[in-house]
Amino acid sequence: MGSVLILGGGITGIQAVFNLSQLGIETTLVEREKELGGNLKSLGSTFPEGKQASDLIENKVKEIRSSQKTTILTGAELSSITGESPDFKASLKTSKGTREVKSSSIIVATGFMPFDPAEMKHYGFGKYEDVITALNLARMIKDGKLLRNSNGKEPASLTFIQCIGSRDLHTHTYCSYFCCMYAVHLATVIKEKYPQCMLNILYMDIRTPFCAELNYEEARRRGVKFYRSKPAKIRAGEGSEHLTIQFEDTLDGKLRFLNTEMVVLSIGASPPDGTDSLASSLKIDCEESGFFKCEQSPVFTKVKGVFIAGSASGPKDISSCLAEGSAAAAQAAILLRE
Numbered sequence: 001m002g003s004v005l006i007l008g009g010g011i012t013g014i015q016a017v018f019n020l021s022q023l024g025i026e027t028t029l030v031e032r033e034k035e036l037g038g039n040l041k042s043l044g045s046t047f048p049e050g051k052q053a054s055d056l057i058e059n060k061v062k063e064i065r066s067s068q069k070t071t072i073l074t075g076a077e078l079s080s081i082t083g084e085s086p087d088f089k090a091s092l093k094t095s096k097g098t099r100e101v102k103s104s105s106i107i108v109a110t111g112f113m114p115f116d117p118a119e120m121k122h123y124g125f126g127k128y129e130d131v132i133t134a135l136n137l138a139r140m141i142k143d144g145k146l147l148r149n150s151n152g153k154e155p156a157s158l159t160f161i162q163c164i165g166s167r168d169l170h171t172h173t174y175c176s177y178f179c180c181m182y183a184v185h186l187a188t189v190i191k192e193k194y195p196q197c198m199l200n201i202l203y204m205d206i207r208t209p210f211c212a213e214l215n216y217e218e219a220r221r222r223g224v225k226f227y228r229s230k231p232a233k234i235r236a237g238e239g240s241e242h243l244t245i246q247f248e249d250t251l252d253g254k255l256r257f258l259n260t261e262m263v264v265l266s267i268g269a270s271p272p273d274g275t276d277s278l279a280s281s282l283k284i285d286c287e288e289s290g291f292f293k294c295e296q297s298p299v300f301t302k303v304k305g306v307f308i309a310g311s312a313s314g315p316k317d318i319s320s321c322l323a324e325g326s327a328a329a330a331q332a333a334i335l336l337r338e
């Protein structure tokens, strides 16, 4: 029986390998970082149900590590690929040198890169210690330490700014899909643990589809304040203990100044580095957004035997990634039967 090569060891790639190993199919999982887990490694409680990210990953990783049919290569990347389905020959660059792998199909699950807000000088990221990204905040909550970088104290107030690096002509024009849902979820988690902390969310539109709408209602019920605005700038007065956000509330047209001790930038998703060159090695296309292009329906590409799954084709939540990881595994298994 042939084998399947999976590129990317986030939740999507792990799910694909997990399903293929349940079917007794040989797999090689290639992850360029030292550890599996992708962006979920930084998260604690996740929307919509508050499941711990580690619980979603660890049991499956344990299963695939114990499977004799699975080879896991971390700190590794694809160098080149020749042949076509069912006889792909991949050359992999690993920490121990080059390794050749034969496979009947390839699942690309290389995910996304969190948007880097370094260029957004008007939000003071890199200038003010208490301006952080949502990923920084998620890590703090996961570690049980919500503290201001400037003074090591718990914040009395915290404000999220939405659509950072998304829906913006200067960065990415697309909506990153998950950042309204994670902001509402993280705000609710903070309110539960630190009820005295004043929480604000500055948004352009709140996009919380299906069950996440209940989380939005819950956040409002718990006292999280929502203002419709994309703020112009953030400043800190000399010797001041707080940051001031200047914005126009687009619901009533009023100019407002909001004082807050911490600012959280709700960053969206960018395509990971190397997406273009991977696309040309695999002879598949990318969308204008820079993410991989699916043809006709999710997971398929224009090349037989090359499948795309999870956020490699655009920002997605965990449940969609799990569904696509399984769908790609099923397609790879069908090809093997053929």
Ligand SMILES: Cc1cc2nc3c(=O)[nH]c(=O)nc-3n(C[C@H](O)[C@H](O)[C@H](O)COP(=O)(O)OP(=O)(O)OC[C@H]3O[C@@H](n4cnc5c(N)ncnc54)[C@H](O)[C@@H]3O)c2cc1C
Residues within 6 Å of the ligand: 007, 008, 009, 010, 011, 012, 013, 030, 031, 032, 033, 036, 037, 038, 039, 040, 043, 045, 046, 047, 048, 076, 077, 078, 109, 110, 111, 112, 113, 114, 134, 135, 138, 178, 182, 185, 267, 268, 272, 274, 278, 309, 310, 311, 312, 316, 317, 318, 319, 321
């Ligand atoms: C702050 C934040 C909070 C979030 N909270 C939630 C939440 O509460 N609930 C929810 O449903 N979703 C949430 N998300 C979205 C969630 O992170 C994604 O749904 C999920 O991580 C996508 O998984 P993935 O495996 O497709 O991609 P990733 O997690 O990006 O994993 C891709 C993997 O591929 C590897 N890789 C990349 N390129 C290569 C290459 N060329 N070769 C080999 N390996 C490669 C990467 O190193 C990475 O390990 C959140 C996102 C952010 C930014």
Ligand code: SF4
Residues within 6 Å of the ligand: 162, 163, 164, 166, 167, 174, 175, 176, 177, 178, 179, 180, 181, 204, 205, 206, 207, 266, 268
């Ligand atoms: S999900 Fe929300 S915060 Fe993220 S880009 Fe879309 S509208 Fe903006």
